Amino acid sequence: MVGTRDTASVLAARADARAQGANVSDWMPYLPAATSPFAPHGVDPSTLVWAETVAPGGYTHKVVARGTRLRLEDVTGDACAHVLVFNALEPWERLNVADTQKIPWQAYLGVGHPLLSGEGRVLATVVADTSARHDAFCGTSSDEWNVVKYGDAAPQGPSPSGRAQFTLAGVKHGLTPRDLPPSVSFFQGVRVEDDGALAWQGSAGPGTYVDLVAEMPLIVLVANVPHPLDPRTDYVVGPLRVHAWRTAPSSPADEHYGASPERERAYLNTTDYLEARGL
């Protein structure tokens, strides 16, 4: 006996373990995804392929099919979803933040913004955004940064770094630190002032969401850690809700597809690549 729990024998320990299966926590995956208690309004639950609440300081990861729509929701207004995406077929093709800003001639992420790889193709597209507070300049936190700011950066500690969580998430898909490029983050905005100063905007409040559509099979890595420029000295980050469901990739019928000549050619390159592979 340990306290009131009988775990003295294997059978008793097994019964004790199994009795825990119905427990719930505030941060957990919901399986099957169709059973999510937080399924997005207007989405047929039977189309859900991923449903999860990511803990503050936690991370998640998944390989998703082309045409998957991924919703990230900032439940409390304190989430910060740091995101990396990779071509699941050839993961050395991955998010390229410089091209993602330069090619659309726009530094700030918003509806219709493509997340581009370094191969001239679209990995994913931002197709909905009720927050408009995002950042593609500052990346995520390093161990060095979190040790200076919070005194600790270990994944199991009180103030994990985003890079530490990306490292763990990536390893689960065969990726190593060499495979981790600069990332983007959602829900905590940064703006560039005239002299180049990076000005903190913070969040748009609780309940906002961002939807991404996968334009090819993707490895998605998400770290939910404070933005590096978060001015609070405490490590404050809220839960992050993740849902994904089957839809269609972007097509010429979508307004963003032909919104600029650069973007249209990026989608053409993506389709060209996938069709040659038989996808």
Next chain:
Amino acid sequence: MSTDTVDEIRTTVPVGAVYAPGSRLDWSEALVPGDVVLDERVAPNAPWSAVVRAGDVLTIVDVGGNQSADCLMFNAHDPSERYSVPDTLAWQGNAYVREGTVLRSGLGHPLMTVVGNEIDRQDTIGGACSKESNTLRYGHHTAYQHGCRENFLAEASRHGLTSRDLVSNLNWFMNVPVEADGALGIVDGLSAPGRRVAIRADMDVLVIVSNCPQMNNPCNEFNPTPLRMIVTRSEDTDR
């Protein structure tokens, strides 16, 4: 086979970027005092790399003016540690690179520090050009053209590195403003022939540079010119 130097051949390869005859070139000299331990000229369109020892200073001369020198840096002893744009920007709280900017790795460690700079600001947002991204930016008719990513990949491969090791880079002498509404793009440069930047290695650093061959935007003033790379060592950093 003759061993005579073939000084001119006929080629059917499309002509790459070349600078106009009569372009003003100023080869200048090192921006900081010290013994010159390396002094090399980089032809237009070509890659370059060297290991710069901790404490040594690399001067890059913009010989023809407004010639983008795309630049990546790696810890010479463990290249999985490499330059990180977001870490560099977040630590200094500013989107532009100027004198005093510490160029940091993805681990947050100083790789190099800008110790001299003769133009208003340097860019690290605009990334590198590539054959692939040229098809988006200018059209598929540019796909055959050379690009900085080609230079990075070719030079990186000499050091055992691959596309997995390429990340967002620095562009010495390139001008990429971010406007109030987030509009961002490569515009006319702020440099001139002979202007220099000097960066001190804070650890032993492998520096890879692409002398940008882009001919479809003003990053080279549509006139790709040479670069001069000078590494100097001062007495008090001798070891």
